[in-house]
Amino acid sequence: MEQIQRESMDYDIVVVGAGPSGLSAAIKIKQLAKENEIDISVCVVEKGSEIGAHILSGNVFDPRALDELIPDWKDLSTPIQVSVKKDSVRYLLNEKITIPAPTFLTPTFKNHGNYIISLGNLCRWMGEYAESLEIDIFPGFPASSLIIENDCIVGVITGDMGISFEGKQKESFEPGVELRAKYTILSEGCRGHLGKEVIEKFNLDENKDPQHYGIGFKEVWDIDPKLHEEGLVIHTLGWPAKGTVSGSYFYHGENNQAYIGYVVPLDYKNPHTSPFDEFQQWKHQSSISKYLKGGKRVSYGARALIKGGFQSRPKMSFPGGLLVGDDAGTLNFPRIKGAHTAMKSGMVAGQTIIDAFMKDDLKDDLVEYEENFSNSWVNQELHKARNWNPFLHKYGPYIGVLLAGMDQFLFRGKLPFTLKASKPDHLTLKTADQMPKIDYPKPDGTISFDKLSSVFLSNTNHAEDQPCHLVLKDENIPLEENLPKYDEPAQRYCPAGVYEIIEEEGKKKFQINSQNCVHCKTCDIKDPAQNITWITPEGMGGPNYPNM
Ligand SMILES: Cc1cc2nc3c(=O)[nH]c(=O)nc-3n(C[C@H](O)[C@H](O)[C@H](O)COP(=O)(O)OP(=O)(O)OC[C@H]3O[C@@H](n4cnc5c(N)ncnc54)[C@H](O)[C@@H]3O)c2cc1C
Numbered sequence: 167m168e169q170i171q172r173e174s175m176d177y178d179i180v181v182v183g184a185g186p187s188g189l190s191a192a193i194k195i196k197q198l199a200k201e202n203e204i205d206i207s208v209c210v211v212e213k214g215s216e217i218g219a220h221i222l223s224g225n226v227f228d229p230r231a232l233d234e235l236i237p238d239w240k241d242l243s244t245p246i247q248v249s250v251k252k253d254s255v256r257y258l259l260n261e262k263i264t265i266p267a268p269t270f271l272t273p274t275f276k277n278h279g280n281y282i283i284s285l286g287n288l289c290r291w292m293g294e295y296a297e298s299l300e301i302d303i304f305p306g307f308p309a310s311s312l313i314i315e316n317d318c319i320v321g322v323i324t325g326d327m328g329i330s331f332e333g334k335q336k337e338s339f340e341p342g343v344e345l346r347a348k349y350t351i352l353s354e355g356c357r358g359h360l361g362k363e364v365i366e367k368f369n370l371d372e373n374k375d376p377q378h379y380g381i382g383f384k385e386v387w388d389i390d391p392k393l394h395e396e397g398l399v400i401h402t403l404g405w406p407a408k409g410t411v412s413g414s415y416f417y418h419g420e421n422n423q424a425y426i427g428y429v430v431p432l433d434y435k436n437p438h439t440s441p442f443d444e445f446q447q448w449k450h451q452s453s454i455s456k457y458l459k460g461g462k463r464v465s466y467g468a469r470a471l472i473k474g475g476f477q478s479r480p481k482m483s484f485p486g487g488l489l490v491g492d493d494a495g496t497l498n499f500p501r502i503k504g505a506h507t508a509m510k511s512g513m514v515a516g517q518t519i520i521d522a523f524m525k526d527d528l529k530d531d532l533v534e535y536e537e538n539f540s541n542s543w544v545n546q547e548l549h550k551a552r553n554w555n556p557f558l559h560k561y562g563p564y565i566g567v568l569l570a571g572m573d574q575f576l577f578r579g580k581l582p583f584t585l586k587a588s589k590p591d592h593l594t595l596k597t598a599d600q601m602p603k604i605d606y607p608k609p610d611g612t613i614s615f616d617k618l619s620s621v622f623l624s625n626t627n628h629a630e631d632q633p634c635h636l637v638l639k640d641e642n643i644p645l646e647e648n649l650p651k652y653d654e655p656a657q658r659y660c661p662a663g664v665y666e667i668i669e670e671e672g673k674k675k676f677q678i679n680s681q682n683c684v685h686c687k688t689c690d691i692k693d694p695a696q697n698i699t700w701i702t703p704e705g706m707g708g709p710n711y712p713n714m
């Protein structure tokens with residue numbers, strides 16, 4: 167392709183991603199800059215059409231970080247309105263039998279003092295707050311590549327618009343802009359594609375455990391007001407999981423809505439597993455379906471979540487920038503909470519940057535960030551949680567859950583050793599002929615649904631005639647390796663039906679319906695040959711979640 171002339175804009179700080187971590191970093195920097203009377207310019211780029219459009223989260227929100235960032239938030243008109251009133255943890259033995267677990271045995275699921283919120287709406291609110299501090303926010307602008315000079319990241323390039331499927335400039339072509347910065351903060355969330363690049367380039371994960379992931383689903387339901395119990399938080403384990411430690415959540419939020427979802431760890435072995443179908447099946451369990459009868463599903467979405475925790479967290483600083491939030495893996499898995507830890511990591515990053523400005527010591531690699539993070543409460547929280555994922559990963563749904571539960575309940579995360587989970591999720595699949603086929607029930611169209619009608623509710627849209635943003639390193643692998651060995655698992659792990667094996671003129675073809683992609687990143691994680699790379703599509707593309 168010919169050399170593209172681009173406009174360039176200079177900022178002190180460029181933040182990539184307007185999730186809780188990126189917005190907290192930007193806000194903290196501006197607050198401290200004002201306090202210390204330094205002039206610092208900050209911009210935030212967001213690939214969604216608006217802030218919150220790509221945020222998908224449960225969400226039971228721990229306000230600890232927000233209390234520190236915006237201490238008077240309770241006096242402002244925030245979308246944090248429903249406090250948790252009751253926790254219920256249940257083991258689902260089968261479709262009919264539910265065994266309640268005493269809450270004292272499940273300390274990580276205690277949510278007293280937390281809130282049931284839409285994280286997307288909280289980010290929208292934080293975005294407005296950030297703008298009031300003169301932070302420039304650019305929604306609809308994906309950071310598509312890094313600017314690297316002398317082995318240092320000096321900013322990002324936003325995505326070009328108006329390139330055809332074949333890679334040619336169309337009449338509507340508009341080149342992306344260079345956003346140059348003294349420091350670039352990567353806050354793209356789980357499996358950020360620029361984060362992945364810097365981790366690889368600077369070996370940031372050297373001597374760390376491989377990262378681990380789950381795929382999380384969410385639906386928002388309007389439920390019968392007579393069945394709605396505002397403030398009730400339900401978590402379940404067990405049925406219909408097949409050999410995995412999958413779990414669910416069912417949060418009774420505001421306006422008679424329920425936020426419900428299901429998480430399947432991506433270290434599953436059986437390539438016939440379909441996380442989407444398992445989620446749909448779970449809704450038919452009698453203690454769940456009783457709430458949904460007579461209700462209406464109003465949105466659907468899916469997103470990978472990062473769960474390797476303490477042992478898998480890469481070095482968080484690199485020449486020219488910092489990794490924050492789920493881009494670095496700050497989620498606390500036993501609590502299934504990553505919003506407050508992501509926010510705190512952003513705040514620590516902000517403080518570290520301001521310290522460097524104050525000392526007039528703008529060195530390339532702000533290694534102090536790692537130390538500041540290690541001294542923060544978020545690191546203590548993650549340290550306590552560190553053995554949860556390895557126990558589940560190594561010992562599975564029964565013994566693993568028991569040991570992980572004992573680690574948290576009896577020993578409060580203080581066991582004198584740190585376990586490893588050394589096998590990356592893309593290497594855990596057994597071959598299709600070694601594992602039993604799974605017969606998922608057909609959706610009934612009332613409580614359970616198919617993929618296409620679900621994706622419709624995610625309001626996903628991508629401009630037609632653009633290069634495919636799901637890039638195969640080798641186009642032959644899906645049919646020549648993945649199909650014979652694993653019955654091409656992408657057909658089942660993708661929550662949006664993007665990947666299909668179809669027949670054309672008697673020949674099998676691997677089809678990619680990239681316009682349906684909800685940007686969950688599961689294919690980038692789970693493909694056994696690591697053959698699929700997710701890159702940013704044209705700006706504004708992807709889901710348009712309302713209050714996820
Ligand atoms: C199903 C599910 C349930 C969860 N439940 C809870 C819960 O109940 N409580 C809790 O605390 N946490 C929960 N979490 C975890 C929580 O949502 C995350 O830990 C948190 O959102 C991480 O924040 P972040 O800012 O790091 O990333 P994200 O929230 O993922 O935000 C990243 C932002 O960056 C944008 N972006 C990404 N790449 C680019 C790019 N290249 N250019 C421009 N923009 C980009 C994205 O569009 C997005 O807006 C849940 C997660 C899932 C998936």
Ligand code: SF4
Pocket residue numbers: 636659660661662663664682683684685686687688689690700
């Ligand atoms: S194509 Fe990949 S990133 Fe997109 S929805 Fe499917 S699995 Fe997720």
